Structure formats: structure tokens, C-alpha cells
Amino acid sequence: xxxxxxxxxxxxxxxxxxxxxxxxxxxxxxxxxxxxxxxxxxxxxxxxxxxxxxxxxxxxxxxxxxxxxxxxxxxxxxxxxxxxxxxxxxxxxxxxxxxxxxxxxxxxxxxxxxxxxxxxxxxxxxxxxxxxxxxxxxxxxxxxxxxxxxxxxxxxxxxxxxxxxxxxxxxxxxxxxxxxxxxxxxxxxxxxxxxxxxxxxxxxxxxxxxxxxxxxxxxxxxxxxxxxxxxxxxxxxxxxxxxxxxxxxxxxxxxxxxxxxxxxxxxxxxxxxxxxxxxxxxxxxxxxxxxxxxxxxxxxxxxxxxxxxxxxxxxxxxxxxxxxxxxxxxxxxxxxxxxxxxxxxxxxxxxx
Amino acid sequence: xxxxxxxxxxxxxxxxxxxxxxxxxxxxxxxxxxxxxxxxxxxxxxxxxxxxxxxxxxxxxxxxxxxxxxxxxxxxxxxxxxxxxxxxxxxxxxxxxxxxxxxxxxxxxxxxxxxxxxxxxxxxxxxxxxxxxxxxxxxxxxxxxxxxxxxxxxxxxxxxxxxxxxxxxxxxxxxxxxxxxxxxxxxxxxxxxxxxxxxxxxxxxxxxxxxxxxxxxxxxxxxxxxxxxxxxxxxxxxxxxxxxxxxxxxxxxxxxxxxxxxxxxxxxxxxxxxxxxxxxxxxxxxxxxxxxxxxxxxxxxxxxxxxxxxxxxxxxxxxxxxxxxxxxxxxxxxxxxxxxxxxxxxxxxxxx
Numbered sequence: 267x268x269x270x271x272x273x274x275x276x277x278x279x280x281x282x283x284x285x286x287x288x289x290x291x292x293x294x295x296x297x298x299x300x301x302x303x304x305x306x307x308x309x310x311x312x313x314x315x316x317x318x319x320x321x322x323x324x325x326x327x328x329x330x331x332x333x334x335x336x337x338x339x340x341x342x343x344x345x346x347x348x349x350x351x352x353x354x355x356x357x358x359x360x361x362x363x364x365x366x367x368x369x370x371x372x373x374x375x376x377x378x379x380x381x382x383x384x385x386x387x388x389x390x391x392x393x394x395x396x397x398x399x400x401x402x403x404x405x406x407x408x409x410x411x412x413x414x415x416x417x418x419x420x421x422x423x424x425x426x427x428x429x430x431x432x433x434x435x436x437x438x439x440x441x442x443x444x445x446x447x448x449x450x451x452x453x454x455x456x457x458x459x460x461x462x463x464x465x466x467x468x469x470x471x472x473x474x475x476x477x478x479x480x481x482x483x484x485x486x487x488x489x490x491x492x493x494x495x496x497x498x499x500x501x502x503x504x505x506x507x508x509x510x511x512x513x514x515x516x517x518x519x520x521x522x523x524x525x526x527x528x529x530x531x532x533x534x535x536x537x538x539x540x541x542x543x544x545x546x547x548x549x550x551x552x553x554x555x556x557x558x559x560x561x562x563x564x565x566x567x568x569x570x571x572x573x574x575x576x577x578x579x580x581x582x583x584x585x586x587x588x589x590x591x592x593x594x595x596x597x598x599x600x601x602x603x604x605x606x607x608x609x610x611x612x613x614x615x616x617x618x
Numbered sequence: 619x620x621x622x623x624x625x626x627x628x629x630x631x632x633x634x635x636x637x638x639x640x641x642x643x644x645x646x647x648x649x650x651x652x653x654x655x656x657x658x659x660x661x662x663x664x665x666x667x668x669x670x671x672x673x674x675x676x677x678x679x680x681x682x683x684x685x686x687x688x689x690x691x692x693x694x695x696x697x698x699x700x701x702x703x704x705x706x707x708x709x710x711x712x713x714x715x716x717x718x719x720x721x722x723x724x725x726x727x728x729x730x731x732x733x734x735x736x737x738x739x740x741x742x743x744x745x746x747x748x749x750x751x752x753x754x755x756x757x758x759x760x761x762x763x764x765x766x767x768x769x770x771x772x773x774x775x776x777x778x779x780x781x782x783x784x785x786x787x788x789x790x791x792x793x794x795x796x797x798x799x800x801x802x803x804x805x806x807x808x809x810x811x812x813x814x815x816x817x818x819x820x821x822x823x824x825x826x827x828x829x830x831x832x833x834x835x836x837x838x839x840x841x842x843x844x845x846x847x848x849x850x851x852x853x854x855x856x857x858x859x860x861x862x863x864x865x866x867x868x869x870x871x872x873x874x875x876x877x878x879x880x881x882x883x884x885x886x887x888x889x890x891x892x893x894x895x896x897x898x899x900x901x902x903x904x905x906x907x908x909x910x911x912x913x914x915x916x917x918x919x920x921x922x923x924x925x926x927x928x929x930x931x932x933x934x935x936x937x938x939x940x941x942x943x944x945x946x947x948x949x950x951x952x953x954x955x956x957x958x959x960x961x962x963x964x965x966x967x968x969x970x
Contacts, residue, residue, distance in 0.1 A: 268668065278636060349621070
């Protein structure tokens with residue numbers, strides 16, 4: 267159920283969309299439009315069941331509200347999940363996704379996510395204009411991964427300044443979990459800044475590329491969380507920090523691009539107690555969303571880059587707030603996001 | 619859950635809407651818009667839980683699709699349920715209902731239903747133009763009950779012609795369950811046509827009025843289904859005909875205004891086996907919907923009345939189809955509705 271779900275948090279609209287001809291079954295969650303239309307990617311996955319999909323979309327949409335609020339972009343939070351095997355991703359299915367989005371009249375704006383590509387956004391975009399991240403050839407802003415990687419990089423710099431008092435990454439040891447589009451680009455930026463890389467990925471080819479191109483030390487996927495390093499940068503799955511790992515990590519900083527890095531809010535507090543500085547995931551990984559939302563607000567590349575680099579300043583503000591209030595940075599982020607939304611609501615800018 | 623619900627039937631959109639300030643929790647189901655925007659009332663009830671509300675809205679929305687298709691109006695089927703205690707029905711809540719409807723951009727058009735009034739429609743209408751049945755003073759078509767009663771009356775006439783070979787209701791004994799806005803009006807029409815009335819209601823005042831004004835014989839609510847009569851006209855709750863009552867009714871015809879009179883499709887087949895002619899509920903009770911949809915299509919009172927009286931012809935067609943195909947009339951109605959929608963879809967008139 268929705269209203270009775272533990273993940274329900276007053277979401278304005280949760281829309282179950284289906285289409286007989288294409289077989290589409292999808293859920294769109296619009297969490298909060300106080301700051302603007304709800305922005306969030308379209309995830310396509312063979313969920314174990316509807317309950318799992320609902321929990322996912324509710325949590326992710328809420329996260330997008332906080333993410334947009336702290337990124338300072340004029341958007342709210344939303345998300346879409348398509349319940350489908352990857353092999354079922356036909357043009358007809360993507361067109362039905364587009365129609366389902368179009369029916370919300372711009373209250374939800376989609377983008378790529380796990381299981382969808384920029385090319386898929388072009389197909390979806392044939393049915394609705396409420397889509398970001400189409401290929402540059404189709405008039406979109408293209409791949410947002412470089413912006414996510416850049417935001418993560420400046421976020422790691424900010425965390426290193428705060429926790430280690432160092433203004434350079436030269437010689438700083440960073441363990442990077444996951445070498446996909448974002449993880450590999452982040453590694454390159456870290457390498458260029460003089461950091462020492464320890465990396466892992468489930469794909470041996472990605473690992474080899476990182477070793478050969480950037481001189482990274484490589485370890486097996488199950489060993490990456492055991493590494494002794496200054497920084498752990500999770501750039502793969504969510505829930506990397508859970509009750510077990512939070513107590514075991516041998517790093518000073520957790521700062522990476524993965525979504526939902528904490529299995530629960532309590533895990534953020536464990537990190538804080540252990541003196542490990544955590545850069546809240548939805549703050550440090552907002553670069554891609556900032557770039558994509560620039561398509562809608564008309565930002566050019568330079569304006570987007572300025573906003574992405576401002577992630578460093580937001581993290582510094584959060585780290586300061588967390589220390590002043592005795593909060594974990596993850597809790598400080600949630601509080602700051604809520605405050606920004608409440609302030610906007612009080613000013614009467616609530617969306618329709 | 620939705621897609622996994624037994625009541626799910628490819629509904630195009632199922633929207634969970636919530637509003638923090640007013641406390642609104644509602645579900646809007648848009649079943650099928652092949653023939654036009656989804657029409658269906660807004661029900662307000664203190665449901666036992668979300669699952670019950672979802673089952674209700676899914677079933678009712680699907681029923682509206684069939685109802686509109688067989689009534690020949692250019693609309694699809696939808697429904698809205700508001701999960702609230704009647705005492706919680708404040709202007710602020712109704713305004714939030716209106717905003718939730720407005721967000722669907724006209725794909726769903728609401729009207730009064732159990733727990734809402736024509737005055738409520740005026741309040742809802744302050745936030746959206748997608749509302750039928752506002753008071754005449756507010757530019758609406760007013761109370762649709764007389765049209766529902768008229769449709770039901772001509773439907774009983776048609777059933778009596780078919781099952782009893784009689785062209786008049788004079789002397790025909792009709793047991794009417796439920797004397798609300800529709801039931802009482804139906805009794806008056808039946809009385810004027812010379813029928814003999816046996817009536818019941820949980821409200822003693824309503825019973826007394828019917829006895830005094832129309833000379834009706836009155837029985838206790840629990841006795842009405844035991845009456846020996848030509849016609850039983852259920853005009854109160856749904857699921858009056860279930861596994862137990864279907865075998866016990868002592869009538870030749872079941873024809874009334876209540877929604878969802880059959881507890882299950884099988885009960886319609888039991889009636890057919892027993893030689894009891896059943897006028898499918900959503901066909902015979904479509905008068906109100908025809909009147910309300912006339913507000914949207916610009917029908918005047920005379921045009922509406924012609925369409926309402928055409929219910930008799932639709933029933934005759936259904937009774938003929940049922941006999942020719944060896945179907946229960948309830949199954950024949952479902953088949954005819956599906957055929958009309960499929961034909962429209964094949965003509966490419968599917969809505970957006």
C-alpha cells in the first residue's frame with residue numbers, strides 16, 4: 267500500500283500507470299513541488315514485486331526533493347520506476363513511458379537512471395517534452411555523468427579540507443567502489459589531482475582500464491570496504507554503509523557518488539561517533555541533476571559548472587552546521603533541506 | 619498493492635493524492651479513456667484501510683467505463699475515493715480534492731457520490747473545472763437523482779415487457795429496497811404507473827413517507843429480499859445478490875438503481891439459471907450519469923431525457939443478446955461494453 271507504507275512521507279502524488287498495448291507497468295512518485303516541478307530519473311528494473319518497486323520510488327522521490335533543495339535548483343523531487351525486465355525495454359514501452367509522464371502535465375520531469383539511457387530519453391521525448399538528458403544530437407544536454415563526477419570530486423576536496431586539514435589531494439589515498447560512467451571519471455580527476463587510487467568493480471575490464479590508465483591499485487569487490495585509506499568513495503550500489511560496515515570502515519571520510527549510501531539514518535550517526543566524516547550522498551552527487559536541470563532553466567555549460575562546483579560550499583556549510591548542532595552531517599542535510607522547503611512554502615511559492 | 623490487486627484491470631492511471639495542510643488522502647482511478655475523459659463520482663468514506671479503498675476505487679472505475687460505453691456517452695470510466703471520516707469533510711479538504719483532480723488536467727471528471735453532495739461539488743469546483751453536478755445556482759445541472767430514477771423506471775418497464783409480456787406496470791408488485799433520493803423518486807413513478815409497492819429502508823421516516831404518500835406496504839429491512847413479487851428493485855447497498863440470496867429470491871425480475879448489485883459475476887449466472895431476469899445495474903442506473911455528462915456535452919433537459927429513456931432500448935438489446943448467446947445479461951453487458959471500446963480503439967479514437 268501507499269499511504270500505509272513506511273516509505274510514505276506525504277508524497278503529493280503517486281501514480282500507477284499502465285498501458286495494455288505495450289505492457290507498461292510503472293509508478294511515478296511526485297514527492298514535493300514546493301520549490302518547483304518534480305525532477306527525478308526513470309529507473310527500469312525487474313523488481314521482485316510491486317511492494318519493492320513502491321518502496322524504491324517513494325524513497326528515491328523523497329531523496330530528490332532534498333537533493334534539489336540543497337542543490338539550489340528551482341525543482342522538487344520525483345522519481346519513476348518501470349517494472350520490467352531489461353529485455354522488455356522496447357520503443358513501444360518507452361513511448362508508453364513518455365505518454366504516462368505527459369499525462370502529469372509537467373509536474374514530473376524525467377531523466378535517465380538505472381536501466382535507462384540517454385537514447386531512451388530521446389524515445390520518451392517523442393511523446394512528452396518533460397524529459398531531461400536527451401542526447402546532444404536530439405537537443406538535450408547529453409550525458410550528465412561528467413557533472414556528477416566533478417561534483418563528487420570537489421566534494422571530496424571539501425571533505426579532505428575539513429577532516430584532514432589538507433588543501434590538496436596529492437598523496438591522499440582514495441578507495442573507489444564502482445568504476446562505471448561516474449566512478450571512472452571521478453578516478454581520473456582524483457588521479458590528475460595526485461591522489462593514490464585503490465579501486466574495485468564487478469567488471470574486470472573496468473578494473474583493468476583503471477589500473478592501466480590511472481595506475482590504480484586494484485582489489486576484489488569484497489575487499490574494497492576493508493581498505494585502509496583517507497577516503498572511501500562509494501560509486502556503485504546503495505546501502506554500502508550498514509550496521510556491520512559502519513563499525514568496520516578504516517577510513518577518515520566517506521564521500522562518493524552512489525545513491526542511498528546509508529542503509530538507515532542511524533548508520534550516519536555511527537560514522538559521526540567514530541569520527542568518520544560523511545558527505546551526504548544526495549548533496550555530493552547532485553552534479554548530474556544540476557547539469558540536467560540547467561537544460562530546463564537555460565543554463566549554459568559554464569553556468570552549470572559554477573553551480574556544480576558550489577557543491578563544495580554547500581558541504582562546508584553542512585559540516586559546520588553538523589558540528590555546531592551536534593548532528594551527523596546526514597541529519598544536518600535533511601534538516602537544511604526541510605528548512606529551505608518550509609521557508610519557500612511560507613513565502614507562498616508552493617507549486618500546483 | 620495496485621497492479622497485483624485482484625480488482626486491477628489494466629487501469630490507465632491510479633493516482634494516490636495527499637495534501638499535508640488539509641490532511642487529504644485520496645485515490646483517483648482512471649480506468650479507460652478510449653471513449654473520452656474518465657467520468658465518475660467522488661466517494662468519501664472512513665474506509666477500514668487503504669486496501670479496501672483501493673479495491674473499491676478500482677472496481678467502481680471499471681464499472682464506470684462499462685456504464686459510459688453502454689449509455690452511449692463520449693466518456694470513459696473513473697472514480698475517486700477520499701479516505702476520511704464524514705466529520706473531516708471541511709472546505710479545506712474539498713479544495714484539496716479539487717486541486718488533486720485539477721492536476722490530472724481533465725483526464726478525470728468528478729461528480730457527487732456516497733458521502734459527497736452537490737454543494738461539495740461547488741466547493742471542489744472552486745479549484746477545478748473538471749466537475750459535474752454542481753448546484754443549478756452555481757451553473758451546474760443540479761441533482762441527478764431524478765434522472766437515475768427515470769432510467770430505472772423505464773428499465774423496469776422494459777424488463778416487465780420482456781419477462782412478463784406485460785406492457786403496463788398496473789398491478790405489478792415491486793419490492794423496493796432503499797428509499798433515498800433515487801429510491802423514493804422511483805417509488806413515485808412506479809406508483810403513478812399503477813404498481814403495487816412493498817418497501818423497506820433502515821430509516822423509519824423514509825418508510826413512513828413512502829407508506830403515507832404512496833400507499834406502499836412496508837416491511838423490515840431484513841425482510842425485503844424475502845418478498846414474493848414480480849420485481850425486486852435494489853436501490854440501497856451493493857452486493858445484494860450473493861451466493862445465498864441468489865438462490866432464495868422469490869421474484870421474476872431484479873432491476874434497481876443500486877451499484878454493484880451482484881457480489882460476483884457468478885451470481886448473475888445463478889439468477890439466469892433460475893429464470894430471474896436481471897437488468898445489469900450499470901445499464902439501468904446510468905440515468906444520473908447521462909444527465910451529468912450532458913452538462914459537459916451541452917445537452918439540454920429534453921436531450922438528456924431522451925438519452926435516459928433510451929436505457930430501455932439498450933436493455934432490450936442486451937436481453938436479446940443474452941438469449942441469443944446463452945449468456946447471463948450481466949455477462950452480455952460486459953461483452954457489449956468491451957466490444958464498443960475495442961471498436962473505438964481500433965478506429966484510433968483512444969484518448970490521451
